[in-house]
Amino acid sequence: MTTIPRRQLLRGMIAGGALIGGVPLLVSASANATPAGRREAGPRWLGAGPFQHVYDPSPDQDHRRYLNDHCTIKGPDGKWHLFSIIGDTAPPGQVPDSAVEDHIAHAVADNLDGPWESKPHVLTTDTGKGEDHLWAPHVIEHDGTYYMFYSAGAPKGEPWAINLATSKNLTDWERNDKNPLFRYGGAARDPMVVWIGDEWVMYYTEVDEQRHHIVAARTSKDLREGWSDARAVWTDAITDHTVSVTESPFLVERDGWWYLFIGTRNGYVGTDVFASRDPFAFTLDGYAGHIPAHCAEIVRDGEDWWVTAAGWFQDGLHLAPLHWRDTPPLWHSPRNPAAAVDVTGAVRLFALAEDRSTLVTRTLESGWEEFGTGFATVPTIGGNEDGRLSVFALRPDASLAVRTQTGDGGWSDWRDFGGPFDAAPVAALDADGRLELFALGQAGESIQRRRQSTPNSEEWSDWERFGDGAGAPPVVAANADGRLEVIALGPGGANIAHRWQNSPGGDWHDWDGSFGTAAGAAPTAALGAGDRLQVMVIEPMGLSLNNRPQSTANGKWGDWRRVTYWIDAGAATMVASEDGRLEAFFMPPGGDVIYHSFQLSDASWSEQEEFGTGPVTATPTACRDGEGKVHVFTVAPDGTVHTRTQTAANNGWGEWRKLDGDPIAPVPAGSAT
Structure with a gap:
């Protein structure tokens, strides 16, 4: 059986068989009451285009490495700089030990899509100063100085620390002499800092005394000290579980709305987005979309919006366009391609073609052939009692269409079937x-x-x-x-x-x-x-x-x-x-x-x-x-x-x-x- 790394065992919060028993919470409208459909005056919906693998930090194929929580920033040299957790990839089916993530990696590129050039690590764990690991760097620039906030962990039994290092050139970094900025509990990590109003605000994750998973906010006037007490800006619906339920908070503002990105959702590789007029109050009611990415970071380059992603199992950095939408993003069926036995007795497959707008079908013996155009999702299948298949798929406007087999194995025309x-x-x-x-x-x-x-x-x-x-x-x-x-x-x-x-x-x-x-x-x-x-x-x-x-x-x-x-x-x-x-x-x-x-x-x-x-x-x-x-x-x-x-x-x-x-x-x- 795979050994679970220390990141998941902190504070004894993983119970064996965590799904045993039940919470008397019904599927409830009040828990997710965001109005459906087009938002004329409200926030936008968010999604992402296909991710492109843009940087592999491995020196060779026999020594595979991963990046995890990371950030990018354009430096004084006009280049993009990447800072990240880095570690050795575990064998297939196993999990890296995050307790040995003790470096902050650095790479540079002229463009976000690369090519990226690996540079020497910029920080290494300093155990003499109470650092137990180096996680989740976030870098901002203010008055010609670059500030890197990161999670430093703590010696066994001590509260976790959020620390600071500064630089003038993004290459040479000096730790803040008053580190840590603060300590809290056993899960203070993943900091992100932004200017709001007349103060700096740090968003980071905690598990509070009631074992709620929260995104907390603290404020400061000077970035180096005087950070306020924490207040919860997001409280997860999940309680009393692993410390990794709520991760990698990231905040952006557009047109008077604030958008909080939170992982991990839909498994390890997933981030949900929540919108609010108040940057200090986010709830499930503000659900605004999903990004299929771990530790998603949002980057704006001129008028273009991008999302970067990495993770234990991702072999480096990935990049995708961030989509601001008028309607919610559409979920693909997890069964791709869809497969069933049709009325002729043949095993038949259905899939979304490489262009992501055409449906295709085939049997095991035939090649792919066009089945329909103007679609946006992997199809699903229903089998009629007489063996004829009915295929269902969504169009880009979230309307549903169906096409059904005839008795001789042919197919009806597509017809509208409701929605959105x-x-x-x-x-x-x-x-x-x-x-x-x-x-x-x-x-x-x-x-x-x-x-x-x-x-x-x-x-x-x-x-x-x-x-x-x-x-x-x-x-x-x-x-x-x-x-x-x-x-x-x-x-x-x-x-x-x-x-x-x-x-x-x-x-x-x-x-x-x-x-x-x-x-x-x-x-x-x-x-x-x-x-x-x-x-x-x-x-x-x-x-x-x-x-x-x-x-x-x-x-x-x-x-x-x-x-x-x-x-x-x-x-x-x-x-x-x-x-x-x-x-x-x-x-x-x-x-x-x-x-x-x-x-x-x-x-x-x-x-x-x-x-x-x-x-x-x-x-x-x-x-x-x-x-x-x-x-x-x-x-x-x-x-x-x-x-x-x-x-x-x-x-x-x-x-x-x-x-x-x-x-x-x-x-x-x-x-x-």
Whole structure:
């Protein structure tokens, strides 16, 4: 089992099986009540374009290094300067030890997209001055002097310190002789400083005495001393968990609105944005978008806005355009490409093409062919009772469209299907054989439901409100008796809630918000061995993959258990073998390795085993064909699709092979645009 680094063990705040038990918090409108749709007078929505890898700090491929919390600033030489945590990359599936992050790295470039030139480190841990590590440098310029604020940790048992170093040229740095600026508790870190009104304001993260994860603010007139007491400007919905729930705060102002960027969200690689008129008061109600990036930093270069990203598993610095939007960013399905068996019996794939506006489809034997234009998300699939597929995808304006197979394997025209939504819907057949859809409303303010009037029909009910708010698209699965069960991440990731049909095809029970406590991304669910539902979910920041099974078919639920440490943005993909046992596929952040676990005859799970090596961009997709064999699909960073198939139903696995054809968009699992 992977050793958890000290950064996650501080103050004993990780409890084994952290999802055991529940918080009685229902999916609630008041927790995420941002108005949906276009904002005429309010704040803008934020998203990001595709990230480009612009700097690898590794001296050679045998000595891979990572950057983490970082900053960029243009210096007096007209060049961009990068300052960052730096460390040695851990082997695939393992996590670096952040306790040995004891240097601040430095690199320079003429342009943000490089090429970057590595320079000597500018600071090294000074244990004689109480520095335990060097984290999260943030540099500003004032009156010709550059100020670097950083987290310095503390000797064991001491409160953590925020320290300062200064420079005139961004190369030679001198520590402030009155360090530390302040100490607090066991989690004061990730400082960011900005001028507001007539004073300097430092934003940083803390865990307060009530074990709330907060972004705190302190003020000063001179940057060097006299920092005020802290006040909370953001309190996370998640409490009593790892110190890494709230990270890397970054603040920008535009048109009278303040935007606070906070990680980690949707697993390790993700940042949420919250807007407010008051730079000292941010809440979930101000949700303003999502950036698929760890430790996101915002950079303005003239009229251009950019976002930089790094992290333990990212191999250096990444850069993307920051998008200021009139509508919320759209969530991609975590299953890319989408896969299912169509009415002809062929395994068929659907994906967003490399241009990110065209949908394409293929079978295993054919190449990719155009399926539709003017789309913005990875599609989702619903299987009709008669075997025909229905494909759902969002257009850039967040409207939903559907295209359905005909009996001979052809396809209908695209038709409008409602909206606006944040994500394409999930689908399941109810006990009556009708497709039911569940979709995340715009800005996450609701979950919407729609169903076929009769099995295989082109007539559907109207969309109706099914839940008052969620933190990610919901999932749906059918019990052994056909009753549907919907499981959703609560606003802010504070809990997992579920709702189920009281009888097959019947009415619905109220939401139960105590299904699971804090989680980091949308769960997955599937019916497995013993006709029992199984749910997988990741802890905040992706610290672990956890599983909860039904105790009996159609019955109550057992306890949560930890499957493995460290998982990527999406929970495990689960697919049933022909004998009903589930196969699960998952990967740690970075995509260097894919893991596999399967249900045993008693419905327990095997130990994880390595199933393939990357790099891959997302949690694998899987489906079972008409012969009972399971097919697994992954996407490499170059957009090529790779597959591995069981040699026979319920049997072992063949070799990986690359599918011929043009590349598709290598969309990260569950990312937003």
